[in-house]
Amino acid sequence: MSILHIPANPAMNGQARLTMNVVFSEATGTALSCAILSPWNETPEKPYPAIVFVQGSAWQFPDIGYEIPQLSRYARAGYVVMTVTHRNCLEGHPFPAFLEDVKTAVRFLRANAEKYHVDPERIAVWGTSSGGNTSMLVSMTGDDPRYNTGEYGGYSDAVRCAVQCFGPTDILTLFEYHFSGGNSDRTLANALAGERPYEEVAQEMSPYRIAEKGKNYPPILMIQGNADPVVPWDQAEMMYGKYQEVGADAQLICIDGAPHEGPFWSDAVHDQIMAFFKKNL
Numbered sequence: 001m002s003i004l005h006i007p008a009n010p011a012m013n014g015q016a017r018l019t020m021n022v023v024f025s026e027a028t029g030t031a032l033s034c035a036i037l038s039p040w041n042e043t044p045e046k047p048y049p050a051i052v053f054v055q056g057s058a059w060q061f062p063d064i065g066y067e068i069p070q071l072s073r074y075a076r077a078g079y080v081v082m083t084v085t086h087r088n089c090l091e092g093h094p095f096p097a098f099l100e101d102v103k104t105a106v107r108f109l110r111a112n113a114e115k116y117h118v119d120p121e122r123i124a125v126w127g128t129s130s131g132g133n134t135s136m137l138v139s140m141t142g143d144d145p146r147y148n149t150g151e152y153g154g155y156s157d158a159v160r161c162a163v164q165c166f167g168p169t170d171i172l173t174l175f176e177y178h179f180s181g182g183n184s185d186r187t188l189a190n191a192l193a194g195e196r197p198y199e200e201v202a203q204e205m206s207p208y209r210i211a212e213k214g215k216n217y218p219p220i221l222m223i224q225g226n227a228d229p230v231v232p233w234d235q236a237e238m239m240y241g242k243y244q245e246v247g248a249d250a251q252l253i254c255i256d257g258a259p260h261e262g263p264f265w266s267d268a269v270h271d272q273i274m275a276f277f278k279k280n281l
Contacts, residue, residue, distance in 0.1 A: 015040035016075035018068065024084070024108040025101060027151040030093075032101055034084040035064050037075035038116060047113065049122035049281035050080040052105050052138075052159075056129025056167075056261070059098050059192060061088040067128070073270065079277065080118050082109055086134075090187070094194025095201050098130075099137050100147050106138065106159060107152035122281045125159045126273070129231065129260065132167020132222075136207040136239075139218050161280035162220045163273055166231050166260055169239035170209060171202040177232060208239050211246045219249040221276040223269060225258025251276070 009015070017040045025032040039048060053071060055062035064083045071081045086101035087093035102125070110120040127135035141147060142158030168174045175189050193201040203209050211217075220243065224236035236252055243250035253272055258264040 012040040014076050016072050018072075024082075025104045025149075025151055027104075027149050028087065028097070028101070030087050032085050032087070032104075033064075034082050034105060035068060036116060037068065037071055037081040037083070039075055039078055039080070042117075044117050047117050047119040048078055048080045049160075049277070050082065050109055050116075050118045050124070051277065052102065052109065052123065052125045053081055053083040054086070054102055054125070054127035054131030054134045055083065056127070056131045057088075058188060059089045059095075059130045059133075061085060061091075062131065070265070070270065074274070074277070077274065079281075080109075080116055089191040094196070095192050095205055096147050098134060099141075100149050102134050102138055103141075103147050103157035104149055104151050106157040107155040110155040111152040120155075121160070123159050124161045124163070124277060124281055126163040126165075127167060128165045129167055132164035133169070133171075133205065133207070134167075135162045135164045136167060136169065136220065137205070138162065139220060140207055140210060140215070142218075159218055161218045161276070163223070163276060164220065165223045165269075166225060166228055166236075166264065167222075168231050169207050169235045169242075171205045172199070172209070174231065174235060175202065208242050211242045211248070213246045215246065215248075217243075217246075217248040219251075219276075219280050221251045221253070221273065223253045223255060223272070225255040225260070225264050227257050228260045228264075230260040 019036045021033050023033045055066050062085050074081050084105045087097040113120045125135040125138045139159050139162035222236050226233040240252040
């Protein structure tokens with residue numbers, strides 16, 4: 001019987017490591033942590049591009065472990081991936097708390113770029129469901145002082161590109177859709193609004209309603225299932241039309257028969273996301 005010889009992998013190519021419970025924000029009185037997946041090479045020849053990922057949670061508290069098995073493929077491919085938490089709107093943190101926190105995460109990554117071997121010029125944001133809404137808002141409001149808590153204030157929260165999967169694009173019509181379907185519970189809408197008028201907050205939270213001509217929005221990839229009962233297909237379709245209207249670089253992919261989460265995901269979907277990041281990061 002012969003002995004099989006396999007060469008060593010000194011560059012740790014195709015390998016990833018996970019660092020849990022990294023605190024990235026404490027300024028708001030709520031300690032927020034993240035998990036960081038990174039290529040398993042402590043001495044890379046050049047810094048890695050990075051992705052800030054926001055798990056959907058209905059703007060409550062994200063389960064950062066939900067997508068770690070899938071996100072690891074991006075770390076193995078040479079990206080640093082930071083999957084983040086944010087404040088919970090149902091615990092007295094209305095809009096724009098979640099947006100402020102994700103922007104803080106972007107600035108944290110830039111402030112710690114050397115530690116995590118990140119290229120500060122190549123940072124993307126990606127989110128699902130409410131996290132998809134957040135990723136659009138982050139990408140469309142780079143360095144907007146309204147959403148800066150002051151943490152890592154010397155660093156930018158602008159991103160190079162964005163991906164959003166089945167995220168709400170027009171909060172007003174989305175909640176009207178659910179209320180008209182017999183759902184009379186307005187707890188979430190009231191929690192997001194806080195003490196401000198709901199219509200005013202919904203307007204500010206809606207990428208569809210804040211998109212403007214002449215703005216230099218980063219490229220965005222939108223992916224949406226056409227059988228989604230939570231965020232209907234027309235939310236993505238109308239946002240794609242709005243991006244075209246204002247001259248943004250946007251791409252929309254329809255997943256036939258896909259609901260919200262679950263069977264939405266496939267290797268084909270991840271291949272499209274990976275290709276987008278390779279092109280834009």
